Amino acid sequence: MLDELRPAQALKLWQTTSLIQVKDNAPDLTLRQMTILLSIYLEPPPHTVRGLAAKLNVTKPVITRALDTMGRLKLVDRKRDESDRRNVIIQRTVEGALYLEKMADIIVEQAKAVTK
Amino acid sequence: MLDELRPAQALKLWQTTSLIQVKDNAPDLTLRQMTILLSIYLEPPPHTVRGLAAKLNVTKPVITRALDTMGRLKLVDRKRDESDRRNVIIQRTVEGALYLEKMADIIVEQAKAVTK
DNA sequence: TTAAGTTAGAACGGAAGCGAAATGATAATT
DNA sequence: AATTATCATTTCGCTTCCGTTCTAACTTAA
Numbered sequence: 059m060l061d062e063l064r065p066a067q068a069l070k071l072w073q074t075t076s077l078i079q080v081k082d083n084a085p086d087l088t089l090r091q092m093t094i095l096l097s098i099y100l101e102p103p104p105h106t107v108r109g110l111a112a113k114l115n116v117t118k119p120v121i122t123r124a125l126d127t128m129g130r131l132k133l134v135d136r137k138r139d140e141s142d143r144r145n146v147i148i149q150r151t152v153e154g155a156l157y158l159e160k161m162a163d164i165i166v167e168q169a170k171a172v173t174k
Numbered sequence: 175m176l177d178e179l180r181p182a183q184a185l186k187l188w189q190t191t192s193l194i195q196v197k198d199n200a201p202d203l204t205l206r207q208m209t210i211l212l213s214i215y216l217e218p219p220p221h222t223v224r225g226l227a228a229k230l231n232v233t234k235p236v237i238t239r240a241l242d243t244m245g246r247l248k249l250v251d252r253k254r255d256e257s258d259r260r261n262v263i264i265q266r267t268v269e270g271a272l273y274l275e276k277m278a279d280i281i282v283e284q285a286k287a288v289t290k
Numbered sequence: 291t292t293a294a295g296t297t298a299g300a301a302c303g304g305a306a307g308c309g310a311a312a313t314g315a316t317a318a319t320t
Numbered sequence: 321a322a323t324t325a326t327c328a329t330t331t332c333g334c335t336t337c338c339g340t341t342c343t344a345a346c347t348t349a350a
Contacts, residue, residue: 063285065278072281073212080209081231086307088204088337093196096189100182107298115197122299123337144297144346162181165188169179202337204307223328238329239307260316260327 067172074168079161085131090116091124098134098148099158105148106139133157183288190284195277201247206232207240214250214264215274221264222255249273 063071080086087095093114098105107121114121125148128134133154139145196202203211209230214221223237230237241264244250249270255261 063282065275065282068278068281068285069212069216069274072277073209073216076205076209076212077230080206084205086204086206088202089192089200089208090196090202092205093189093192096185096192100185100189108296114193117339118298119300119339120337127336142297142347146298158185159181161188162184165184166179166181169184224326233309234328235309235330236307243306258317258327262328 063173071165071168071172074171075161075164078164078168084157084161085133087128088124090114090120091128094121094124095128095133095154095158099150099154103147103149104139106145107148108145110148128154179289187281187284187288190287191277191281194280194284200273200277201249203244204240206230206236207244210237210240211244211249211270211274215266215270219263219265220255222261223264224261226264244270 094110097110097113107118107125110121111118125134125136129136131153132151135149135151136146137149139147210226213226213229223234223241226237227234241250241252245252247269248267251265251267252262253265255263
């Protein structure tokens with residue numbers, strides 16, 4: 059059971075999952091970038107630069123730059139909020155959803171392997 | 175139950191664990207760096223640049239640079255292999271062990287929360 | 291309508307990452 | 321002894337990231 063996961067198993071889960079992604083040539087995201095990406099896909103919209111910066115306790119340029127990079131990778135998209143044009147609304151993409159779906163499958167698979 | 179870990183829970187586990195680390199100001203390691211670190215601590219020694227490069231399917235300079243950075247952070251250490259001075263033996267540190275212990279605790283805690 | 295506030299992004303100098311290719315040290319082979 | 325192979329690192333030109341500070345665009349309030 060996952061609620062009985064032990065520390066050594068937890069690390070093994072992280073290791074094998076990460077290793078599979080690296081060998082797959084998945085984008086080499088930083089911890090911050092990954093956290094931003096997961097927040098965008100798991101938390102209810104709308105997502106703004108300011109909101110993410112507050113949530114992660116980082117400065118706004120950190121979010122802006124991460125969105126630049128992940129935008130180039132097509133993992134996220136941006137558009138102006140037309141109701142308040144100071145805001146930018148951060149949007150999910152098909153590529154980003156697929157990327158996280160694949161990652162989730164790897165985690166599930168490795169969780170099974172680790173607790174077996 | 176473990177085979178009831180669903181993809182959405184897996185991503186939530188990753189997100190909350192990552193978010194806690196970011197808010198804790200944990201080092202902003204890349205996926206590759208994290209994979210290297212976990213491999214060093216979970217796989218039996220000795221660890222070499224060449225071996226890690228092969229394991230992760232990356233070039234040797236990638237390993238060298240990651241060790242430079244994680245060495246500065248005191249997460250790993252290096253020493254020459256005296257039996258074959260071409261090799262470098264990569265070693266664990268107290269700080270690195272503590273860092274991963276803390277990370278493991280967070281994962282365990284979040285795994286409980288996610289499956290509750 | 292002018293002033294104050296808010297939001298995202300740009301500019302800065304510096305640190306660290308990349309792949310590809312070259313280097314220096316050491317070991318093994320002939 | 322000379323050559324070849326191996327190992328980790330350095331170098332190159334370039335990209336991305338950092339924190340800090342500043343700016344442009346926009347909204348709200350006086």
